[in-house]
Amino acid sequence: MLLYYKSNPSMLVRSTQLPSLSDPKFNYYNPLVDPIAHERVLQLERGIFMQEEYWRSKLINISYPISSMTRYSLTGSPKLHELVRKFHKLQNPNADFDQKELVFGVGATQVLHAILYAIYHKLKRKLLITVRTPGYLDIPETIPVLHTCQATYQPNLTYADVEFMATPNNPDGRLQTAQPGVLYTVYDRINFWPCYIGDDPSLPSRHTFKEEDITVFSLPKLNGFSGSRLGYAFIRDPELAHYARFYVVTQTHGLSIDSEIRHMTCLEWFMKDNNYQNFMRTMVETLQNRWNILRETLKSNSEIILLNSQGPNAWIQTPGKRAKDFLRSSYNIVGTYGPEYGASEDYARLNLLLFTYQFNEFIRRLRNTSG
Numbered sequence: 383m384l385l386y387y388k389s390n391p392s393m394l395v396r397s398t399q400l401p402s403l404s405d406p407k408f409n410y411y412n413p414l415v416d417p418i419a420h421e422r423v424l425q426l427e428r429g430i431f432m433q434e435e436y437w438r439s440k441l442i443n444i445s446y447p448i449s450s451m452t453r454y455s456l457t458g459s460p461k462l463h464e465l466v467r468k469f470h471k472l473q474n475p476n477a478d479f480d481q482k483e484l485v486f487g488v489g490a491t492q493v494l495h496a497i498l499y500a501i502y503h504k505l506k507r508k509l510l511i512t513v514r515t516p517g518y519l520d521i522p523e524t525i526p527v528l529h530t531c532q533a534t535y536q537p538n539l540t541y542a543d544v545e546f547m548a549t550p551n552n553p554d555g556r557l558q559t560a561q562p563g564v565l566y567t568v569y570d571r572i573n574f575w576p577c578y579i580g581d582d583p584s585l586p587s588r589h590t591f592k593e594e595d596i597t598v599f600s601l602p603k604l605n606g607f608s609g610s611r612l613g614y615a616f617i618r619d620p621e622l623a624h625y626a627r628f629y630v631v632t633q634t635h636g637l638s639i640d641s642e643i644r645h646m647t648c649l650e651w652f653m654k655d656n657n658y659q660n661f662m663r664t665m666v667e668t669l670q671n672r673w674n675i676l677r678e679t680l681k682s683n684s685e686i687i688l689l690n691s692q693g694p695n696a697w698i699q700t701p702g703k704r705a706k707d708f709l710r711s712s713y714n715i716v717g718t719y720g721p722e723y724g725a726s727e728d729y730a731r732l733n734l735l736l737f738t739y740q741f742n743e744f745i746r747r748l749r750n751t752s753g
């Protein structure tokens with residue numbers, strides 16, 4: 383029998399061990415901390431530091447006896463299922479999830495792979511899959527090592543067996559809709575949280591998900607605990623859900639209970655008082671403010687075109703120049719680049735989910751060299 387985490391508010395205790403973010407020692411670009419900090423490369427590839435900054439201000443600890451919760455969890459503990467459903471219901475009472483099955487995996491990545499496996503085993507033939515570019519190309523890049531499925535990938539098809547459709551999209555934050563010629567649309571909604579939808583942060587609470595047979599989420603993209611891998615999908619077809627679960631169980635023998643505990647603690651904390659609303663308001667305001675500052679800063683920059691205005695990443699173009707070389711030589715910045723998303727080398731994706739001191743340094747560098 384699974385031994386699972388029981389809700390226990392005494393697990394949440396305050397501690398004073400971590401340094402305050404207002405401590406100048408925490409700002410690694412402060413010349414008093416490191417005189418050559420401004421010369422160091424600024425890494426804007428990935429990482430969810432904005433949320434980490436929020437949690438640091440809360441100083442919540444989890445503690446439990448090492449002897450407890452020792453059993454493994456194959457498909458997610460009952461408590462995890464209950465909390466995830468309850469959390470979605472509270473945020474969006476109109477969401478159509480009640481009749482859908484919930485499948486957990488080690489990150490949304492494993493869930494996406496499990497879905498590909500499930501569709502392949504349901505259709506029992508080689509699959510044609512597509513992604514609209516620029517887009518998140520995890521699946522196409524992973525096909526060669528997913529020995530359990532036969533599939534070919536072609537970008538930007540309007541017909542296919544499966545489209546992996548991130549909406550909002552990674553890298554550019556655009557919202558996408560399903561195409562009628564696609565048999566299975568996999569709605570990758572890992573960025574479908576209010577802070578990533580600058581134009582209309584209330585959209586996730588109004589969306590019904592009615593048309594969506596397969597919808598994928600990732601808790602870390604919401605709360606920032608990206609080391610505690612946990613993704614899930616709501617799947618309408620029980621046969622697909624069964625195959626997807628089978629994939630997770632056979633590939634990793636289920637989930638890590640430690641990661642479940644961290645996310646369950648977070649979900650319970652979110653659902654107390656107005657904690658989620660306060661957390662999300664801070665995320666929405668912080669990111670909107672960053673977008674405003676970035677837009678303003680790049681307005682006078684003739685060498686960088688800002689192509690989007692919402693989401694966790696700035697998607698930019700450096701016309702006529704290889705973005706990787708140009709950003710490194712002009713600003714000492716490293717990002718990820720067009721080819722990773724099916725675009726050319728004059729595109730780059732720059733992470734905005736930074737600690738405040740990192741974001742300030744990013745803007746300082748752009749301003750010092752632009753105009």
Ligand SMILES: Cc1ncc(COP(=O)(O)O)c(C=O)c1O
Binds near residue numbers: 602612
């Ligand atoms: C669009 C999209 N889908 C899926 C994933 C994978 O999420 P996870 O980290 O939960 O595996 C990512 C990761 O950034 C992503 O950007």
